[in-house]
Every structure is written in structure tokens, then in C-alpha cells.
Amino acid sequence: MDLYPLILAFPLIGLLINAVLGRRLGVRGSGAVASVAVLLSFVGAIQAFIKVRHLVALGDGEARLVVRLWEWIHVGGFSADLSLLFDPLSVVMILVVTGVGFLIHVYSIGYMSHDRDYARFFVYLNLFMLAMLLLVLGDNYLVLFVGWEGVGLCSYLLIGFWYDRMFTTKMSNAAAGKKAFIVNRVGDFGFLLALFLIFTNFHSLNFDTVFAAAAHHPAATGVMTAIGLLLLLGATGKSAQLPLFVWLPDAMAGPTPVSALIHAATMVTAGVYMVARSHILYALTPDVLTVVAWVGGLTAIFAATIACTQNDIKKVLAYSTVSQLGYMFLGLGCAAFGGGVFHVVTHAFFKALLFLGAGSVIHAMSDEQDIRRMGGLRHKLPLTFATFLIATLAIAGLPGFSGFFSKDEILAAAFSRQPALWGLGVVTAGLTSFYMFRLMFLTFFGKSRVEPERAAKLKESPPVMTVPLLILALLSIVGGLIGLPPVLGRHLLGGFLAPVFEGLHHIEGFGHAEHLSASKEWLLMGISTVAALGGFLLAWTRVHKVGDKEGLFAKSRNGFYRLLEDKYRVDEVYDLLIVRPLSKLARFCWRVVDELVIDLAVNFSGLGVRLGGELMRLFQNGRIQSYAFFMVLGLVMLLIRVLVQQG
């Protein structure tokens, strides 16, 4: 039986069941319903994958299945249907979404077992799956936008899930959710404007029609550029890129499985998916593509520096997510659309694993998130530790692990396009390795700094949580094998995705990407490995070796510089040249830009708008005659206009 046409129905049914009966089912029952719903979707996704793969193997170019569910809008010359488009790109995405999603649903059963509101939680999660599938499977921009708004709404609801808690001393969880929503609206504004422009220029929102029209009769360069930039604005909102990244770190206020699912593995990659989907539009405007690359590269390094200074386990991971998303945009911007999608896949594995591992730690630590009050947890949480280590190795890009291959593909593309971007990528790789191992050492190694009453309750999480960790760990190790570089073997994912990006061949400058020579390939791999190892060594020497000493953190607050000055002569130079500026930059970014950007972009614009409202409120003074006066004033202005025009 084919389940894939029903792929949307399962989460819908799941959420309806939980909305009505959730309370009565208990946390296990409710969680089971939600998980089974997603599992069925996953099975559907696998079926779709098999079919599409078969079609790809046939190689007649039309490797796609379309399921028309609903005639949505048919009016005048405009039509948008609710059709599901299963092509290699969307199939890869739904495999990740439903697969990782399923594991996270299972994990949530354990994680949410002590929460009163589990039913609401699973309703939101299933709603999110529904919206995400809609986003990925829609065959036109309008359906994509519906899903886009839907996942945003779920994200908002889930960030504010524990609305009664405070996220930071200044910000409640609910406020964090609101901030996420508002920042996202800025992106959505760009996205919507792009949709309107696309529609007025190509008279359709259907992917096929738009891309065909754009490829053969592109609109004026200015319009195409505007479309590209506005879509990018939308993508930066959803995928937390510069300048709209500010909401993602605050989104960590949500329960950790949510952070894993929405704010790491799936939703935040929607921007990447959207840009990859619109690759034709971007290929037609190479300048915009360069902007994409630079936005990605700068976000990657920018967020990585901030991650180096964070002490909240989830915040480190959040900035890491922003940084990795930057990688994906870097890849897209370097026309390695397949590479970007590849990184989406591997990142989903290891970042979900990291978050779930962090969740396991937080769960065991009775909701403690500060890594300064952890340490030595590897003995108490062996499974969590092992899987977390694997994920760290994967994200750090050590050879053989999944992150290595996807990162390498992006770096190779960047190298052949613009060496400066490659440089950004390599430095980011080193920083990534550093902050991840720093996190690792502070959390799992060294002496325990856990408060005694928490230490007493410390124990490994139940199997319902650890089994998903193990599966994800396995995927984090082998996940990279689907995309081996040319020198090592076949790029399975690239071959699978090829029909999607076929249209690029017709566009000048986007023919078959010339492969780097084998020696260069090896060299690049070597350099990124060295960067990863360098980051590891830095963390080892600076955090692990001295990390147990009292006062480390007090000093580090004044910069790493002083800490290292009397220890390593070599590091002195390194410090002066890189770490100190970076640390300053990070501090600057974090303190000034982050807080300032928040204040400016959110509060200030809010304030400005409010001021306008307050000002106008003065006129709304309750006086009939003042109201009549404004009517007369308006009338007089209209009549003067007549007078001037007629005279």
C-alpha cells in the first residue's frame, strides 16, 4: 500500500487525536500516538524515496511524483493547487524531517514525562511536522509559504511552551517566543514581497512554470535581483542568518527536543531548502548568489566566535547551529546546491544528536544548563557521553565522520569559487572544533562541579531517550558515506539529486562544476582536518588542561589572553593575532551587536511604531469637535486640490 500520498494525513490525525483525547491517554499513550503518526509518515517518505530513486535510475529526467490533493485557488489566470511534489530534493528533505522527527518524538516521551502539558506539546509537535511537510512538499511558492508560516507559528508556540518560566533574568520564555515570531515576520515580509514580484512577472507561483519562464524569458535584471534578495531576506529570517539571526539563540527557551527538531534539524533549514529550490532564479543572478555566499560565510564565522564564549550548553549549540547554517548558505552561494542540501542532512543527524544529548544532560542535571556547573559527567552518563562525543567529532569535521564530507564538499566549492570564502570556512571549521571540544571537556571531563543536591539525582536517561541517541550516533558516523568526494568514491546523494539541478546546465556559467584535481582535493581535506585538530588541541590545552583550576572562568571573563600569557609562548602569538581579536569580536558581537540589534531591530522599531501610535492618540482626544475638525480639514485639502487642478 502506498502511504506517501497520505503523508500529511498522519500527523494531522495524530494531532487531532491528541487534541481531543491527549489528556486521557497519558504521556506514553499521547507520545505513542504522535510518534506512530510520524513513523507512518516516515514509512511513506521511504516509499516515495524508493519510487523516486527508481525514476532517477531510469534517467529520463522526469524523476518526480506529483500527488494532487486539493484544488486550492483557481481564479482568473491564477492557480495554486495543494499538490505534493515528490522529487529528489523534497524526498531527501522529508526523509530527514520524518526520520529525525520520529526519533525526536520518541525521545520526547521520556523527556516530557514529568510535564503536565505533554498533550499540548505533542499536538504542537505534530502540527509542526504537518507544516514542515507542507513546506517541503508544496509544488508552488504559495503552499511553501503556508508551511513556512505554519512552522513559524509552531516554533513560536513551542518556544513559549513553558511560558511561566523566565528564559533569562530579563526575558520570559513567552517574550522569547514573541521575539522569534516578530523577527521572522521581517523575513516573511521579504518573502511575501518576492512572491508578489514573482507572480506579477511570471504570472504563476508554480515552481515548474516560474523556473521555466525565468530560464527562458527572464525579467529585467533589477527585478530578478530584487526577487533573489527578497527571497534571501526571507531565508535569513527563517534560517537565522545575518542580520536576522537574533531570534535563534533565544529560541532555546523551548523544551530541548524542540530545539533539536525545530531549531536545529529541520525548520531552520527551510531557508536552505527554499534557496536550493529556487536555484534557477539564483543562477540567473550570479551577483545575488555571491551575496548568499558572503552572508553564509560571515554568519558562519560570526556565530562560531560567539559560540566560543557561551556557557549555557544550549546556547553554545544554538550559535553552532547558526554557524552551520551559515555553512549551508556558503555552499548554496558557491553554487554547490547539492552540497548545501548534503550538509542539511548530516547536520540534522549530528545537531539533533547534540541537542538530544544536551537534553539528556539537562534532564539528568535537573534542568541545569550552565556548563560551569557541570564537569566529569562521563562516568555518570556513559551513553550520553559516548554519543555526544561522536556528534562532536562529526560536527568538528574529523575525517570519516559525516560532518567531514559535507563540510568538505562546501569548502571545495568555495575554494574553486572564491578563496576568501574558503578561508572563512576553514577558520570557522577550526573554531567549531574548538568550541565543541571546549563544551565537551567542560561538561564531561575534569572534576565534577555539580551542586551536591543535583549530583545525588544524577543518573543516565531511560532507554526511550538513549535509543534515539544511539541511532542518531550511528547516522552521524556513517551519514557522510552518501556523499563521498570524487577522490574517494561515488557521491550517491549528488547522483540522486542530479535531476533536480539539471536546469542549471542550461544557464551560462553553471555547467558541470569542474572538479578539482585529486591533489588539490586531498590538500583541502588535509587543511580542514588540520583546522579541526587545531581546534581540538587548543581546547585540550586551554580548557581541558587548566580547566579544573579554580578561577578559570573569572579570568576568562577578562579574555583568554591573560589566562594563556604565562602558559604557552606559542599561544601568545596566536592569541595576540587571532584569539584576542576574535574574543573581542565575539564579545562585541554578542554584547553590542546582539543586544544592540535586538534593541534596535525589535525594540526600537517597536518603540518607533508605538511612538507613532501614541502621537496619533493625542488626536483621539474624545472631543467631537476635534474629530469634526479633522473631517473638515481632510475635506478642505481635497477641495483645495480640486481648486489647484481646475485652476
Next chain:
Amino acid sequence: MFDYNHALILAFMLFTLGTAGVLLRRSALVVFMSIELMLNAVNLVLVVFSRLRGDLDGQVICFFIMAVAAAEAAVGLAIIIAFFKRKKHVDLDRASLLRS
């Protein structure tokens, strides 16, 4: 025969006087009277044009306006009475409870 244009000007002046009354007077009753003044200005315009065009329709419309004015007067005065009963005044400057 007098210049109908002057009659039109008279109508506009009356209309403006009415507007001034609406804007300036504090008593709801006088404001309402000023609105009546405006309606009469409208009627004058209609009569003048009716005469100019040789079309009775204008006077018929006047008739409707008078009917509407009567209806408005009935309702409006009742509202003013009710307002007075509750507040013991009809001063519009003191009627700004509802505001932002």
C-alpha cells in the same frame, strides 16, 4: 431677475456658517442647529439648480432632505435629552469619556 450665482454663494456661506457652528459651539443643541443650517444650504443649492435646469427633481430631493432632517431631529433630540438626563448637561467639551 437676480443672479443665481449669488444664491449659490449664499448657500455656500450658509454651509460654512453651519460648519463653523459645528466646530465651535459647545452646546450639543446648537451644534445640531448648525447642522440644520448646513442642510438648508444644501436645499438652497438644489432649488437654485432646479430652477436653472428647469428640472423639478431638485425640489423633490429637497423634499427628501426635509423628511430626513425631520427624522434626524426626532432621533437626535431624543438622544440629546437622554444625554442630558444622564449627565445633566449637553456640553460637548465635557463629553470626552471615550478616548484613547
Next chain:
Amino acid sequence: MTNWNVSLLAPEIVLSVCALLIMLLDPPLRRKRLAGFSESVALVGFLGALFLGLMRIGLPVDSSFGGFLIADALSTYLHILFAVIGLSVLIMSIPWLRRDGVRQTEFLVLLIFAVIGMMIMSCSAEMVTMFIGLELLSLPLYVLAGYLRNRERTIEASLKYFLLGAFASALLLMGIALQWGTYGTLHLSSVAPGSGAAPLSLPLAAAGFWLVVVGLGFKVSAVPFHFWTADVYEGSPTPVTALMSTGTKAAAMAVLLRLMSAGFAPAAIEWMPVLWWLAVLTMSVGNLMALVQANIKRMLAFSGIAHAGYLLLAICAGGTAGNAALLFYLAGYTVMNLGAFAIVGLLEGKGERFQSIYDYSGLAKRNPWLAAMMTIFLLSLAGIPATVGFMGKFFIFTETLKAGHIGLVVIALLNSLVSVYYYLRVIYLMYMKDEWGEKPVCRVPASVGILLAFTTLVTLWLGVAPNRLLDALMAAARIF
């Protein structure tokens, strides 16, 4: 020979008969404790009008009373809309009348007459009838606004509405007089620059036109003729506010549409820049003001002003599709506002104590269903996808863009961006805040429950499956 086909007025006649029945029979029956008589008659009247309106769908364009009355698809559509509005307001007001112990006979009579006024406005082909319809709509509303005349705020709202309304009527009348004087006719299709004879005086004709626009702008609460809106909405009983925010606006908007798309379409170049600014001001002021409101009715009032701005956008867009988009959004706006006001009416409690948005804190815990439905209405007003609000905005914005008003669309998009904030604030309070003082759990009468279910379903349904209505409206917009 003039055509006196009275059957075109069937819905109005049915409603008038019902109103007369109530007036004549209610007192003696009430003495015999036959409660519920007038409600049932009013219900039957609205259902009958709805039925008659539905029966007219698909019939060819017809006119009567020597061309004073036009029965085209637009008027049919609006008759149906007004019958639905009347029905909904009736359903909303019955629990309110009982709760606050208000005399209901006159309330129902005035409600029915107001709806008749709207209907007359929608089917009048010339301005005298239109104006009398407008008055027939306004006079009952002046009274209904102050129906609880012992409450200070209510009677103040009534007085404000009356004085400003009468003032606006005077301006409108001067416009009509000048139109008639310069063109010699008031038929909407021929009162137009460029159609038929030249006016006696072009400046006076233009002045007349703008006076008419100001008069109608007052009713649709376009900025800067909008100031009465919030005050009157706040002070009036909530069912009346619902009637004002949906019915009045729809009726005046329909007349404006007839005026602009039929008679004045050739002069678009004259009025377009003004309408452009009117739309921009209306959207922006509405949204900005809504941001700073703490009273839910005021907030909805300003949101209604902002929505009037979006509707003006559709008039700027023009054309068949633009008009269809306007009519579509009108339906959506009506449905979501009726729903929202129904909930406000339920929650405000006896004496309308709970109208602050902070009274909605923790509603999700007290009344999860009401909170969920309110969320849907607010999301729809904010234009979130899968609701009619999104669909309507989408159509209007695309049509406006197609007509070449890119700047207008950008401003409108920015506006809807801002608007999310204040709608969201209420949702945020409902779901993410604890209760603010003790509030009674609200009991939902079955009738209002049905109304809410209906409006929720339509809000979602038109967001998911807008095709049939849109197709019908496209056909309608092509004909009139």
C-alpha cells in the same frame, strides 16, 4: 412604461413585515408571557431574507422603479451578506439582552430596520435612494449605540455618533446636491465626468464628488474621517458594535465600489492619487493606533480601520479581479469580525466589565474552545495563511500589484507586518499569561456556539477553499 417590479425588494419587504409584526404583536403577547415571540419573528425574517437572497443567485440583471433599483450580482451578494450579518447580530444580541435585562422589542425592530437600510444601499442605482438607505441604516444605529442610555459611556457614544454622523450626512448631501446640480442626474452610472453631458461647472462637480467621498469615507471610517470609530465602538453595546463594524462598513464600501468602478471609472486618474493616500493613511493610522489600545473593542475598531484601508487598496486595484478581491475580503472581514465580536460579547460579562485585553489573560485555561476560536479569528485578521484573512489579503495585494501600485503593496505588507504584533499580543495573553484577577468561566449559549462554529469554519474554509466563492464573485464583478 416604468417597471415596478416589487419582487426585487422581496428581502426588504419580508424584513419590514417582520419588524411591523414585532411592533404590533409583541406587547399583547408579552403580557401573556409568550416570551421569545419577537426573537423568533426576527429570526424568521432574517432567514427569509437570506433565503430570498440565495434564490436570486444566478438570475440575470434586473432593474425596477424606473432604474432606481438595480438587482445585479453585487446587490444579491450583499443582500446575502447583510442577511447573514443581521442573523449573526441577532444571535449575539439575545443573550446580551437577557443578561443585561434590556428591553428587546425596539432593539430587534431597530436592528431589522438597520439591515433593511444596508440592503437598500446595496441595491440602489442612484444617490437619493442610496442616501435614504444610508439614513435608514444610520438612525437605528444612533439609537442602538445608545440603547443602554443610562450608561454614561453608551449615551456619550450615541451622541458622538449622532452628531458626527449628521455632520457627515450634511457633507454627503451637499455633495449629492452639487452632483445633481452640475450633471442633472444622480444615477450612479451616469454621474460621472466624461459620461454623458458636460457638467454645468466642473469645479463644483469635482467638489460634489469629493463631498460624497467624504460622506462615505465617514461610514467606512477612512482616515481622517475615522475618529468617531473607536469611541463609538467602545461605548456601544457589543452586538451593535459588531453590526457597525461589519454591516455599515460593507454597505458604504459597496456604494463606494459602485461609484468608483461604474460611474467614475473613467475619471480614475483624477481620484486615484487621493485614494492612494486615503488607503495608505487608513491602513497605517489604523494599525498604529491599534498597537496602543488596551481595550479589546477599541483594538478591533482600529483593526477595522486598517482593514478598511486594505479594502480601499482593492478599489485602487480596480478591474474585475480587483472588485472580486474586494468582495471576497468583505466576506472574510465580516465573518472574522462577527466571530471576534461574538466572543468579546460573551466574555465581557454583565455590565460589560471585562473589555480590557488583559481580561483575556489565561483564557486558554478557562475557556479553551473560546480561546482557540478567538485565536483563529485573530490570526485571520492578522493574515496568517490557511485563513480567509490571508487569502483575502493575498488577492487584494496581487491585484493591486498587477495594477501597478507597487509602493502601495509594500506599505500594505509593512502594515500587515505591524498588525501581527497587536493581534499576537492578545493570543499571547490568552495562552501565555495567568489569569489577571478572578473571572467567571463563561457559559456559551448554544445559539452563539453555533454562530461561533459557523464563523470559525467559514474563516478556515475560505482560507483553504476559496475557489467557489471567488469564481462566483468574479462572475458578479464582471456583470455589475
Next chain:
Amino acid sequence: METVLFYLFAALTLASGLMVITRRNPVASALYLVLCFFGLAGIYVLMDAYFLAAIQIAVYAGAIMVLFLFVIMLLRLEPTELPSFMNSWSKRLYVAVTLVLGGVFLGLDLMRTVNTGADSALTGEAGAIADRLFNRYLLPFEVTALLLLVAIVGAVVMARRESPKPTASMEEV
């Protein structure tokens, strides 16, 4: 002769209109309004709109204004202070905008003067008006009937005595 009469009536109308909005005592305002209506009725007569002049006196001056006076007496309104536009900037602004409005109207009127040469010598007699009213304008006429009904109901609602029980019915009217 007619011209002289017209300017006489016009002056009367304008002067009494000015008085309406400047008298402290509402009774005085109302009486000046009646005077103003008489002036207008005179002008109507000059334009041979006899029927209209008659109902101007009967309906406006007779019915509506009596209603006004009645209400003023009923409320025993004290004379209010004059419009205080000399000491309030908002009132000054209001005066300014009204003056501009008047100026604009005059400008619009004088800009392209209506050709008033061809006088139609139309006479507004009751029969002719009634013919229009009951033929061409039948629809608005019927609706006006409803409007007057609404006005009665509305006035009753707003002005009726406080009833002991809220459910008391209409027949006390």
C-alpha cells in the same frame, strides 16, 4: 424688485445664520434659526418654488424648530458661554479652517461661473412635485416612510420615561 427682495432675504438669512452660531442662549439661537428659515423660504418663493417654500415654513420652521424649542425648554438649558475661540488655539484653528473652507467654496464657485443666463421659469407646484414623488421617486419615498417609522421608534427608545421593569413593553407610548 425681485433682485432687491433677494438681497434682502439673503441678508436676513445670513445675518440670522450668524446669530444662530453666536448667541449664548440656545433659545435665541433657535429663534434666529427660524428666522433664517423664513428668509430661505422667501428666496424659494422668488424662485417660484412655492410648494417647497410652504413646507419649509410648515416642516422646518413649524415642526422641527418647535421640537428644538420644546427640548430647550424641557431641559431648561442655561445660556452657555460664547465660543471661546479667542483664548484657545484649537478654536482659532477651527475658525481658520472654516474660513478656508468658505474661501475654497467661493473659489470653486467663482472659478467657472455657472451659466445662469437661461432661466427656465420653472414653477414648483405641489401637483408637479407630487407626480415626481409618486412616480419617479417612488422607491426613495417608500423608504422614507420606513425612515420616519424608525425615527418614531428611535425617539421613543431614547426619550421614554424610565420604566419600572426593564421588560415593560411599548404601549406606554
